Amino acid sequence: MDLEKGLESARVVIREDECKGCGLCINICPEKVLFEQKHLNRMGYHPAGYLGTGCIGCGFCFYQCPEPGAITVYKKGYVGEEVER
Amino acid sequence: MAEKVLKRADSFYPIFERKGGPTPDVTHYCPGCGHGVLHKLIAETIDDFGIRDRTILISPVGCSVFAYYYFRTGNIQSAHGRAPAVATGIKRVFPQSIVISYQGDGDLAAIGTNNILQAANRGEKITVFFVNNAIYGMTGGQMAPTTLIGQKTTTSPMGRKPGNEGFPIRMSELIATLHAPIYVERVALTDAKNSTRVRKAVRKALQNQIDNKGFSFVEVLSVCPSGWKMTPVQAKEWLTQEMIKAFPLGVYKDISDEIEAQPAKGNVFSVQGLREQLNLPEEKVAPATPVNKTATPEKYRNPRLKMAGFGGQGILMLGLGIAQAGMDAGYEVSWIPSYGPEMRGGTANCHVNLSTERIGSPLVTRPTVLIAMNLPSLEKFVDEVVPGGLIITDASLVTQPPARKDLEHLSIPATQIADELGNTRVANMVILGAYIAYTQILDQETVFASLPHFIKQKSLIGLNIQAIKKGIESISSQIKN
Numbered sequence: 396m397d398l399e400k401g402l403e404s405a406r407v408v409i410r411e412d413e414c415k416g417c418g419l420c421i422n423i424c425p426e427k428v429l430f431e432q433k434h435l436n437r438m439g440y441h442p443a444g445y446l447g448t449g450c451i452g453c454g455f456c457f458y459q460c461p462e463p464g465a466i467t468v469y470k471k472g473y474v475g476e477e478v479e480r
Numbered sequence: 481m482a483e484k485v486l487k488r489a490d491s492f493y494p495i496f497e498r499k500g501g502p503t504p505d506v507t508h509y510c511p512g513c514g515h516g517v518l519h520k521l522i523a524e525t526i527d528d529f530g531i532r533d534r535t536i537l538i539s540p541v542g543c544s545v546f547a548y549y550y551f552r553t554g555n556i557q558s559a560h561g562r563a564p565a566v567a568t569g570i571k572r573v574f575p576q577s578i579v580i581s582y583q584g585d586g587d588l589a590a591i592g593t594n595n596i597l598q599a600a601n602r603g604e605k606i607t608v609f610f611v612n613n614a615i616y617g618m619t620g621g622q623m624a625p626t627t628l629i630g631q632k633t634t635t636s637p638m639g640r641k642p643g644n645e646g647f648p649i650r651m652s653e654l655i656a657t658l659h660a661p662i663y664v665e666r667v668a669l670t671d672a673k674n675s676t677r678v679r680k681a682v683r684k685a686l687q688n689q690i691d692n693k694g695f696s697f698v699e700v701l702s703v704c705p706s707g708w709k710m711t712p713v714q715a716k717e718w719l720t721q722e723m724i725k726a727f728p729l730g731v732y733k734d735i736s737d738e739i740e741a742q743p744a745k746g747n748v749f750s751v752q753g754l755r756e757q758l759n760l761p762e763e764k765v766a767p768a769t770p771v772n773k774t775a776t777p778e779k780y781r782n783p784r785l786k787m788a789g790f791g792g793q794g795i796l797m798l799g800l801g802i803a804q805a806g807m808d809a810g811y812e813v814s815w816i817p818s819y820g821p822e823m824r825g826g827t828a829n830c831h832v833n834l835s836t837e838r839i840g841s842p843l844v845t846r847p848t849v850l851i852a853m854n855l856p857s858l859e860k861f862v863d864e865v866v867p868g869g870l871i872i873t874d875a876s877l878v879t880q881p882p883a884r885k886d887l888e889h890l891s892i893p894a895t896q897i898a899d900e901l902g903n904t905r906v907a908n909m910v911i912l913g914a915y916i917a918y919t920q921i922l923d924q925e926t927v928f929a930s931l932p933h934f935i936k937q938k939s940l941i942g943l944n945i946q947a948i949k950k951g952i953e954s955i956s957s958q959i960k961n
């Protein structure tokens with residue numbers, strides 16, 4: 396991720412290990428770029444995943460998600476470090 | 481949402497060490513639970529307002545009982561429904577702190593209804609977040625006062641019927657009728673639009689407190705997928721379709737603009753501030769060794785005492801005397817009485833610690849010294865005593881030695897000595913004298929000087945001194961023998 400010049404497009408990062416597979420982010424995403432993954436994570440949930448393109452950085456998913464650190468949304472133009480967790 | 485990145489709030493701990501277990505990086509909430517979402521909105525606001533260091537969150541009883549696992553703020557977990565009372569106390573003592581009462585519907589609208597109404601009516605300058613999920617989540621989905629008509633729960637399996645269980649209580653409407661509250665709004669964690677309203681309401685309610693304006697109350701309609709037996713997505717749908725009908729969203733009262741912002745004056749929370757409020761003396765560093773350090777043999781130092789006997793034998797006062805004199809001698813001390821049915825002739829006991837270190841727990845579960853003033857007390861507690869511990873009994877009432885052979889036993893005819901002095905009730909002081917003389921834990925002058933602190937009737941002090949002296953003598957005569 397080139398975070399020095401500023402992100403050219405928004406993106407979302409999902410920490411699979413912190414995801415409880417509730418599906419609320421998938422349900423709310425206006426761009427339909429989130430999906431339920433087939434595999435199970437360490438807690439036994441099917442974690443949400445990102446298609447890899449198409450996120451517009453609206454943040455809807457972030458404010459649906461009950462977990463403090465499961466979702467990070469970087470908006471277009473973000474300059475700075477990558478959030479570790 | 482001006483931030484260019486949405487991420488874990490700093491007002492959450494990075495790792496939830498208090499939660500522990502194999503997944504200390506996630507909450508304990510069920511998938512999709514509204515509590516987690518509201519936590520995020522509150523934490524984000526605390527970050528943005530820069531109030532983390534002065535925020536104190538009161539968590540309730542309910543699924544959010546463990547909110548203190550997560551919020552990197554001050555935290556207190558209160559008794560069921562009592563968060564508003566705890567919040568009141570803290571806010572009044574530390575007006576500059578930001579006090580949040582976080583409560584569920586069982587907590588706030590059932591067992592704690594009166595508590596919240598009175599706090600609202602007094603206009604306490606706190607912020608209340610009321611999570612209405614129409615159910616008792618924590619205990620497995622029982623009916624709440626806010627359960628909808630027809631809603632099935634484990635305690636309304638056929639659906640709530642108003643004729644039997646009454647109607648859903650609308651807390652926002654109720655509270656808005658009161659004179660004192662300045663801001664009452666009901667919001668819902670549903671779609672993006674409504675979530676933005678929740679976010680705004682959280683910010684407004686906290687801003688009101690920063691501006692010291694008055695009592696703010698935000699009711700947040702929230703999903704409980706587990707309690708409702710639905711998937712998180714179905715639960716959102718049900719909230720949107722059904723719950724909002726019964727609990728209309730909106731601002732029920734808002735006079736905050738009419739009140740001038742006047743940041744609170746007074747105490748900021750600090751340990752020093754707390755000492756001042758409670759009139760505690762400057763923190764004393766406990767002396768490394770007791771006053772009488774060379775005199776007390778190693779095995780009698782830092783004693784953990786349990787004393788027991790019939791009600792009326794002065795057990796509690798004996799403990800108080802040892803603790804008071806210990807404190808006067810510079811020990812850290814604790815004393816907890818056990819008020820049993822001793823008034824009715826039962827047994828009484830108390831726990832006392834004297835220590836050169838800070839005392840972690842005042843409870844004495846493994847005494848190093850047991851004072852048993854009658855046989856039932858000896859039998860009851862003898863097994864608790866640590867191996868090699870000391871047992872002191874009243875020879876007049878305990879005629880046989882303890883069954884255990886790994887203990888030191890001192891038998892003092894305390895009641896008989898007291899009778900000779902003309903007052904059976906000073907047997908306790910005879911024992912006290914024997915204890916201090918035998919273990920050399922305290923010197924007699926300190927003990928005599930401490931008597932007025934716990935003996936109210938001044939005319940009795942002389943008799944008590946005599947009794948203590950007799951106790952001391954009983955040891956010197958034993959040693960001579």
Ligand SMILES: Cc1ncc(C[n+]2csc(CCOP(=O)(O)OP(=O)(O)O)c2C)c(N)n1
Pocket residue numbers: 541542543544560583584585586587588591611613615616617618619624704
């Ligand atoms: C004095 C007392 N009474 C009853 C209980 C049992 N109890 C625990 S949580 C709870 C209700 C929780 O419901 P709510 O406040 O709606 O919280 P939720 O779990 O739904 O967030 C009850 C009745 C208790 N812990 N203490």
Ligand code: SF4
Pocket residue numbers: 406407423424425426427428429449450451452453454455456457468
């Ligand atoms: S930020 Fe918006 S567009 Fe991007 S994944 Fe989340 S909901 Fe979808």
Ligand code: SF4
Pocket residue numbers: 409413414415416417418419420421442443456459460461462465466512
């Ligand atoms: S909302 Fe959060 S917990 Fe639920 S599926 Fe999405 S990332 Fe996972």
Ligand code: SF4
Pocket residue numbers: 508509510512513514515543613617618703704705706707
């Ligand atoms: S029982 Fe309900 S309120 Fe409790 S954690 Fe689960 S979903 Fe949340």
Ligand SMILES: [Mg+2]
Pocket residue numbers: 542584585586611612613614615616617624
């Ligand atoms: Mg509830």
